[in-house]
Amino acid sequence: MSMNGIDISNWQNGINLDAVPYDFIIAKATQGKTYVSPDCARQVEQARARGKLFGVYHYIDGSGAIGEADFFIDNIKNWVGEGMLCLDWESNQNSAWDNEDYLRQVAQRVIDRTGIPPVIYVQQSRMAQVKPIADALNCALWIAQYANMNATGYQDAPWNEGAYSCAIRQYSSCGRLSGYSGNLDLNKAYMDAAAWKKYANPSGGASAPSPAPSKPSASAPSGSTLDLVYHIVTNDINGDARRDYCGSRYDDVQGFINDTHDASASTLAKWIRAGKYGNNPVRQTVIEACGGKYREAQDIINGKGKQTTYVVKSGDTLSGIAAKFGTTYQAIAAKNGISNPNLIYPGQVLKI
Template sequence: MPKLKKQLMAVSGILLAACLAVPLAIADMRGIDVSGWQSPTVTCTADYDFAVVKATQGTGFTNGYMTSQTRCVQQRGKSLGFYHYAGGGNATAEADYFVNTVRPYVGKAVLVLDWEGYQNAAWGNSNWVRVFVNRVHDRTGVWPLVYTSAAYLYQIPADVRSRCGLWVAQYASNAATGYQSRPWNYGKYGEAMRQYTSNGWINGYNGPLDLNYFRGTREQWNKYANPSGNASAPSPAPQPSTPSVDYEALATAVIRGDYGNGDARRAALGVNYDRVMRIVNQRLGGSTTSAPAPAMKTVSVVVRSGDTMSGIATRTGLWPLSAWRVPSGNVNLIYPGNVVTYRGASSSTGSAATTVRVHVVKSGETLSGIFGASGWQRVAQLNGLANPNLIYPGQLLRY
């Protein structure tokens, strides 16, 4: 009996040692996605296993911090990805613009299509998604992941879902959080990746970030980046007989503030300047004349991920941009977490003084909780909320 006991103890010791030596099969990776709204050094200091960097939008915008953000990911030996934000122009042209921009990293980084409704002229057109991912695959041999909200997964065609991994965004709330061990509804959609907050706070960066999990190991990540295992340069795009420039997308970017003002804007747009500015002036009414000034007021807004000052002005109805004060002193340079302040008229779009009532969303609040069962729908419509269940701390709601 004692001999048998010793044998059992020896076997138990071997099994324990094996368990300690072999990592768990489930080794999901923690990560962030960043854009020009974060600092150029965010990926140098933040704590993550992978980072997905915004590369392009439409056919006229490239993240100015892409190179510096990417360099830090590579220098730290972390896993890398790039995403293209759909502008809804010509899908083939946008795919080519994306591939040409990230060309040096193809085979080394996961590629992603970011499919959202904001500033996307093709929103709701599932075939646009199909054309884009097929074009990226034709050029690179890589099937890109497709990012979208759980509420809009129906817009992703079945054939795309069978080839491309899904990156699903769904938040239980947008209260401040760090990395979570298992976010709400984790894995419910068979997704490859899950984004569960845009108000994430992690070591190494003083500001809110999008937090994500990749449901797999680094080796599986690399398979998405380089399915064949052979790093090869993407095929060159066929040269069109006439220039393929999405002037409408460029105009949207100008109004958003991406191209600065004056000589800086003219230099950035180059030969496209005159045509783009005609579109900009048409959209803005071709005039900068102001209506009689309403009563003065002061409003502060907390900048959230993806915000621009023109977007904040549109959301709040508080114009002109020159009446806003930002920490950097440059209305084209704001970051999530900044507090920007309007000191001017209540609105520059009306012909007479009006009273604008605004509620600043607090952590944990819901639309129905603020405005009641009979009022939340009107407020959602007034503020153009595509998803009434998704509001953010610091957001201004007109009512």
């Protein structure tokens, strides 16, 4: 028995999940200790209203294992026991990459907080390093491996199927499905609906009740939005504590954080010149804590321009490199004469 599904993030903001065919979705919820995907709640609730299976994932960025896990759980606690919990372990925007013990700490903290072993997403080339941790913690694996970057619909038998065991296989980032005009990540889950629900709620018991939503403080804190963000990131204020601190200004503050995380280096440079981030140390602290491209933006401001070459490291993917530089894998492939974007090699120098 198997099922077809998609994983989505704010790159698919506004996607109409009533129009797209799928058995399940897995939506990005959080990243690091500051970023909350703006469209996650809408995406999840639309799928749930349709009676579909769902999961949520946290993108690990290396900013502190316990803090990352807590930030994830604090932001998705209403879905604990209802949807599959997943951890995304990738090289891009992850300072802990190559340190699988960090991944173990995050996964263990999720288990300690929820009693639920998270499903771990990783590229197939890193599976050997991650599998022992997954086995030790009873975590299932969600493996990414692509045959090519060609557009495709759902596949009954993805390339290399059966070469290794996993709970979910992501086999394309160029999926095309009716009801949505852009690319989608396509997945095959090797389970039925009952098994999915077992991953989401291994004990089969009722979900732990969520605390009552925090009420905004009667008077919002003073200071600029930048002041509030700086206070939050330097004092590691997350979850309900962040909502309590920000009060009625929470949406503005979280929007500032999300915009900083998502912005290209050139956009950040423009905002820096306009004074949005003030001066250092505030500027660097805020941008880096929000996952922004501080160094690249400063290079643009200082007249160095964007980095024009990149040396491929073990575990890199062309799409991951493209995301790092605010471009597309197609553009990098064309600039470097790469006919198969799935084949790059450590030590290879790429023009960006």
